[in-house]
Structure formats: C-alpha cells, structure tokens
Amino acid sequence: MNLNISALDFVQEVKTGNISVEDFVAKTIERIQNVDDKLHAFLSVNEKSIDQARDIDKRIKSGDKVGDCFGMPISIKDNICIKDSKTTCASKMLENYVSPYDATVITKLKQQDAIFVGKVNMDEFAMGLTTEFSAYGPSKNPWNIEHVPGGSSGGSAVSVSAFECVASLGSDTGGSVRNPASFCSTVGYKPTYGLISRFGLISYANSIEQIGPLTRTVKDTAFMLNLISGLDPNDNTTIDNKNEDYLSGIEVGIEGKKIGIIKEMIGEGIDSEVLSATKDAISRLESLGATCEEISLDMVKYSVAAYYTITATEAGSNLARYDNLRYGYDFPLEGYEFNSYISKARKKFGPEVTRRMIIGGFVPSAGHAGKYFLKALKVKSKLTNEVNEAFKRVDLLVSPTVPVLPFKLGEKIDDPISLFLVDINTVTANLTGKPAISIPFAYSNGLPIGIQLMADSSQDKLLLQAAYALEQTVTLPEVPI
Amino acid sequence: MVSEEEIQHVSKLMRIDIDDHKEYVEKVHMMIDYFDILDSAGVESEEISMPEISISDLREDEYIPFNDKLIEKLNHYKGTYVRAPKMSS
Numbered sequence: 001m002n003l004n005i006s007a008l009d010f011v012q013e014v015k016t017g018n019i020s021v022e023d024f025v026a027k028t029i030e031r032i033q034n035v036d037d038k039l040h041a042f043l044s045v046n047e048k049s050i051d052q053a054r055d056i057d058k059r060i061k062s063g064d065k066v067g068d069c070f071g072m073p074i075s076i077k078d079n080i081c082i083k084d085s086k087t088t089c090a091s092k093m094l095e096n097y098v099s100p101y102d103a104t105v106i107t108k109l110k111q112q113d114a115i116f117v118g119k120v121n122m123d124e125f126a127m128g129l130t131t132e133f134s135a136y137g138p139s140k141n142p143w144n145i146e147h148v149p150g151g152s153s154g155g156s157a158v159s160v161s162a163f164e165c166v167a168s169l170g171s172d173t174g175g176s177v178r179n180p181a182s183f184c185s186t187v188g189y190k191p192t193y194g195l196i197s198r199f200g201l202i203s204y205a206n207s208i209e210q211i212g213p214l215t216r217t218v219k220d221t222a223f224m225l226n227l228i229s230g231l232d233p234n235d236n237t238t239i240d241n242k243n244e245d246y247l248s249g250i251e252v253g254i255e256g257k258k259i260g261i262i263k264e265m266i267g268e269g270i271d272s273e274v275l276s277a278t279k280d281a282i283s284r285l286e287s288l289g290a291t292c293e294e295i296s297l298d299m300v301k302y303s304v305a306a307y308y309t310i311t312a313t314e315a316g317s318n319l320a321r322y323d324n325l326r327y328g329y330d331f332p333l334e335g336y337e338f339n340s341y342i343s344k345a346r347k348k349f350g351p352e353v354t355r356r357m358i359i360g361g362f363v364p365s366a367g368h369a370g371k372y373f374l375k376a377l378k379v380k381s382k383l384t385n386e387v388n389e390a391f392k393r394v395d396l397l398v399s400p401t402v403p404v405l406p407f408k409l410g411e412k413i414d415d416p417i418s419l420f421l422v423d424i425n426t427v428t429a430n431l432t433g434k435p436a437i438s439i440p441f442a443y444s445n446g447l448p449i450g451i452q453l454m455a456d457s458s459q460d461k462l463l464l465q466a467a468y469a470l471e472q473t474v475t476l477p478e479v480p481i
Numbered sequence: 482m483v484s485e486e487e488i489q490h491v492s493k494l495m496r497i498d499i500d501d502h503k504e505y506v507e508k509v510h511m512m513i514d515y516f517d518i519l520d521s522a523g524v525e526s527e528e529i530s531m532p533e534i535s536i537s538d539l540r541e542d543e544y545i546p547f548n549d550k551l552i553e554k555l556n557h558y559k560g561t562y563v564r565a566p567k568m569s570s
Contacts, residue, residue: 100551233540237532302522309516316495325565330556333566341566343498351504354497358488358509361495363516368483372516378524416512 001027003163004478007072007220010166014060014070021060021071025053025115028073032118032164035481040139041158043078044086045118052115067112068227074109075165077153078119079126080211081200082106089202090134091124092348093322095329103200104235105169105211105228112227117165120155124350125319126171126204128152129179129422132413133352140409141183142481143447147406150183152176156214157184161479167220169228171201173209174307175401175426178438181214182401182450185440185476187467188214189221190426192457193433194239196225197232203318205311206237208430218439218468222246225460239458246464254469255289258394264300265399265425273444278400281441281451284473285398285466295390295397299383300428304420306383307427309363309376316360319353322346355416384432391456396466399425401438401450425452435460437467440476483513 001023005013013019029049036042056071076082079089081099083106088094102110109116123133131139131154141149142162149158153170157180160168170177172190181188189212196211203209213224225246232238259282266278282292324331324345331345349357363372390397402422412419429436434457438450451470455463485506492499492506499505557564 098554100548100554236534236539299522302519305516305518308512309519325557325563326555328556333557333564336566338566338568339496343496346497349497351508354499355505355509355512357495357497358492358505359512361491362483362488362509362513365491365494372513372519374529375519375522375524376516377529378527379519379522381530382522382524382527384530416508417515420512420515 003027003031005166006217007166007215007223008217010072011068011070021053021056022050025049025071025073025117028117028165035162036164038140038145039142039158039162039481040137041120041155041162041164042075042118043088043090043121043136043155046085046116049073049115049117056113067114069109069112069114071113071115072167073117073165074114075118075120075156075159075168076106076116077122077156077168077170079122079171079202080105080169081202082116082119086119087202088119089125090122090136091350091353092135093328097327101200104197104232106200108228120159120168122155123152124353125202125315126152126173126176127315127352127356129175129419130413131155132409133350135350138409141406142479143185143406146408147447148183148409150180150402150406153214154180157181157186157188160184160186160214160216162481166216167224168214169211170214171209172212172430173205173311174423174430177212177214178401178426178436178450178452179422181438183406183448185448185450185479186214186216187218187221187440188212188438188450189225190429190436191225191229192239192435192460194237195229195241195435195460197235197238199232199234205314206318207310207314208433218437218464218471219247219250221437222250222464241458244461246461249461250465250468252465253288254285254466257290257396257466259285259290259292259396259398260295260390260394261292262300262397262399263294263296265403269421269424270400270403271405273405274400274403274449277442277444277449278398278451281470282398285470288469288473292398293394295394297383297386297390297428299379299386300424302379303383303427303431304423306376306379307423307431308359308420309372310380312356312359313364313373314360315356319357322349380431383428387428387432387434395455395462397454399452401425401452405444405447405449429454433457435463437463439467439471441470441474443477446480483510485510488513
C-alpha cells in the first residue's frame, strides 16, 4: 500500500473501497515505528488509532454517515489540546499535563472522523525554528538527517514529509508552519489572522499566532481549511468567513494577476541557490499570465526585532501561569516561600523559554517600554500600512519562504542573532495578520527550497488559487527515507 | 545598551533563577542589543493601531460549570482550593 498519497486521494480511495481505513492506519503506525527512531517527529502515538480506524470501516460498510476525513491519519503539534491526552508543548514543565478539553480545531476534525495518530515534536512552547529547543530532543530533516527540519512545527512537517501521516496541524507565530514546510518540502499555511480558532492552542503570542495545516498538496490545505476555519464563540478574534469553500474554483489560474516581489527579501543574506529558485518561481508565475514587479517594504528590516519584542512580551505574560501550582510536575511545597518556590519550579523551562521570559519582562518594563515594546508596536503598525498600500497595487506578494537552505543541527543554536534572521521573510505575515503559504519548489544538494506567497487579509481563496497554479509547474523527487 | 545587572534584576522580578550566567544573561544581552535596530526605524510619530471588538460582539458573560473533579488533577489541593507555599518565610 502506498502511503504517499494526498488527503483528497486518501478520501477518494476509501470512498471507492480501494483501501480500508484500518489497513492504511495500521501501515501508517508501522511506518512511524520504522522511521521515527531516526526522525523523531512524534512525542506520543495514539494507541487507539487502529481501533478507531476499524470502527470507521464498519460504519462505511453499514452505510452510516461518515465525516469528510474518512479516518484520515493526522498528526497534531503538541501545543494543541486533545481531551484526555498529553499536551506537553515539548516542555518538561508540562511533561504530565493531560488536557481536560478539546481545542476547537480538534472538535471539528473529530466531527469529520479524522484519526489523530499522534502528537508531534516542536520547539518548547513553539519558541524556535529548528526543533532543537524541544526538551525531548530535536526532530531530523527526512531529506538529510544531519540537517534541521525547521520549526517550531518541525514534527508536523517531518511527519507529513516522511509519510507518517497524511496531514498535520501546526501553529505559526512567526513562520512556525511555513519554515518547516519549506525545509521539509511540504505545503504550509498561515491563514488570515482569525480564520481558524485558537481555542485550545496553548498560548505563546496571542495577537499574531494562528493554527495552520501542513499537507502534501495545496488542494489538501484548501480541504483542511474547509474543515477547521470559521467563527468560534470561544475565540473572540475569529472572523466570519461565511463558510467559504476554498477548494471550489482552486484551478482558475492567475492570468492577469499582479504580483509584487518583496525587494527586502531577495537582497542581503540570501543564499544564491534560494535566490535562483525564487527567480525561477517568478518567471513561472509570469508564464502563467501574472505580471511581476518589485515592491519595497522598508519596515521589513525592523520586522524581526519588532517580532521578538512583541512575542517575548506576550510570552512573558502567558507563561507566568506556569507557577507549578495549577499545572506542572510533582515538586513538594514544603520548605519554600511562595516566590522562591515558583523560581525553583521554573527551572524546568529550557534555556530558550527562560531567555524569552527574561526578555518578556525586560522590554515592556517601566523605563524600557518606550525604547522597545512601544517602538515595536509602531513598527508593526507602519509595516501593516506599507503592506496594505502594496495590496492596493498588487494582488499577491512573493518571496522565498526562508532565505537560507536547511542548515545542520547545532550549526546556529549558539548564535541567537543568526537564528533571528532565518525568520526575516515569514514574520511580516504574522505582524500584519495576512495569509501566507509556503509551496515546495526546488532542491539544492538534496535540500528543499520553498516559495512563499502572501495575500491581503481574507483573500485566502485567491492565495490558494495562486499557490495551486505555481504548484502545478513543479515536479519534485520523493523523500529519500 | 543595557547592563547585565539590569537583566539580572528583571529576571528576579520575573521569578526566574539564573545559575548559568553565560547561557542566560549574556545571550539575553546579545538579543536585547539587537533590538537597538528599532531606534533607526524612524517610527516615533507613528500611531499604534489596535484591533477593536465591540462589546456587543463579545460572548455572554455567564458562568458555565466545567468539571468539579478537575481540581483533583492538581498535585497540591485541599477541597476546592489550590494549595500554594506560604507567602513569607
């Protein structure tokens, strides 16, 4: 049985009776057992998957109504809550945390008979872009296991890329879905802010983060969006998308569309192979009937500093809840005073989380807020104005997803500033709330390169149409694992 | 430029124990120094825009019982109270 099929093909094959859900899920679990020692995408595997698959097969046979996923095996980033199962955020702090409720995206996927095969690895509390900050060890890039898979949703990208599931959900605060998608050659989607409910996503930086799918094809992403987007009374930031069907009309093409090439994202610091892939992508977009022109966004230069200032501030507040009194591990109270207990308990946070909490206390503090936090918010506003102005002239923006190729494990872990700059092309979509997608596009020495397209707010459908058009021009090799 | 003493002071306020100076204070120092780039963005006169949600769009402010047994998942509790360490020694 071929595990390398798209979500839509999986559904079709099950519907037509060509494959049984039980066989497919069993093979998927076997695949995880065979390759995950090497890749470390999974933090936990759902032992009930095969029973759930058998149950869906039974319901199909007896003609009962079955949801649109038809038992599709999906992996879930370990910061999204599934009732009665562990949600660790790849942190020792939440090592034993069992969620008492389902995230809204999980409720929706359960209603559509998805099967969650397991929870996948990430940088601790989603802070990082390589998975090297996971308290349980890094995931490996299936294209070359000496290289990072990207992050923070690294486990999601690895599991989709290496056929350990058909699709995955990650979260994207500054590129955390698109970056690993680019590094592992999958599609990765960051929707318009508010399109997908964040209820049940463990908070890192609420004002800019979104849950997003990682899939094999652009159509699969549209399919997933149809299932998980929309208003949620439990998340007041969600927007009404009027039950938009993102799949219908996805093949219309981009004839006559105007595309802006973001000048600041193809300049200094870009790898020459990534640059030539981007130029190739631009000429293919033109050959599909789009017109491309260079566009300048001055604030991009400051976007990473603004991004880290804002996210650290929100993280400092969000992570204050981890006092080990309501969540946490077994650590006796006796012999401690209140503050010293909390300080000691927090030693379970890994180094990156600890650093960002310190920054999160520093940059908005009295005496420093004017220089850091307020200035960062102003950069965010100005960047948003610049991007809004750009979308008066063009329909889409294009850039490489990441300016560099997947680098080696350990290569940048001790250099926070060089890690900062890996985010330079992705944070703009988060700071401005715009939708953005990474599409697998090329390879250099066996390492994947992704292309990013961005659209105006609530133009998710147009964005997917363009991504689909570009995807059709590309033929890529199969993952060598 | 910020000083390492300031960073250590804030860490204490954030209730974070630091035992590896190089790993924490030095790296945080590097990161915060990078944020100096914000000074050259020329955004001093920029307005900060915030999303607004009108009160009528908020959900009803009503008490919805969740699960009485939830407290039993805690390591330290008594009845319906969370147990915490004493406030001063």
